Amino acid sequence: MTVVPDDNLMTLICDVCGDSVTATACVLPDAEVVWTLVAEHGWSGSPFATGPHRCPHCSLLPPTRPGQSSADMHGPGGVLGIDHLDDATVVTVSGDIDLATGDALRAALREAADADATVLVDLSRVPTIDSTGLGLLVRAHLDARERGLTLGLAAPSRFIRTVLHTMRLDGVFPIFDSREDALERMARPALSAAPASGPER
Incomplete structure (x- = not known):
């Protein structure tokens, strides 16, 4: 899932359950980097805007889900x-x-x-x-x-x-x-x- 930027805010969307969190975007060397946003809110996943990203709850679940092949992980x-x-x-x-x-x-x-x-x-x-x-x-x-x-x-x-x-x-x-x-x-x-x-x- 891609992080959605909106002015100075970014919305992080969980790939598993669809839950989201919106926070002030931090100034980073690359606009595609969302590591601080992910870390500050207890999420896991890619440090880049392009996922996968998982909310704190879904981070504790097994990585596989319907429609996801083992090669994805x-x-x-x-x-x-x-x-x-x-x-x-x-x-x-x-x-x-x-x-x-x-x-x-x-x-x-x-x-x-x-x-x-x-x-x-x-x-x-x-x-x-x-x-x-x-x-x-x-x-x-x-x-x-x-x-x-x-x-x-x-x-x-x-x-x-x-x-x-x-x-x-x-x-x-x-x-x-x-x-x-x-x-x-x-x-x-x-x-x-x-x-x-x-x-x-």
Whole structure:
């Protein structure tokens, strides 16, 4: 469902039940970005105006509904593993990062940060991310920075790169093309502070 703009207001419509909420639009780098509107009202779904978006009630329901194929949702996500290496802790994630997988990812990122090493989130098996997942990564980045650590992202999909670029977060996270490249480059202090590659356009 597309968010409907009206002057300085935006209306968010739930794809499941049709419920809606209208609020003042926030000034963002791109008019198509509705991440703040989604997050502030407890909704889940795409950070962009084009859905899917789900109200707080429907966010707790199973993702499938009549007329929706399994291909529409990419499949459930989850944390595949946490690998404590010499120079970094790698959190490997699979499937979509959304409200359903938020608790598992939050716990994994907390465990990784507690290791007091560089944190790398392997996104090579993650097709999409919603506002919930994006918020978790931003929070984990801030927590890591407070500890004097670096949190990097490995092999994000084109969709995730677009989200990060649109939100102007691609300059916040070090972003790498692969897990191997990330581990090699993040071990070098001079390179750990800057993204290794820009977003695809």
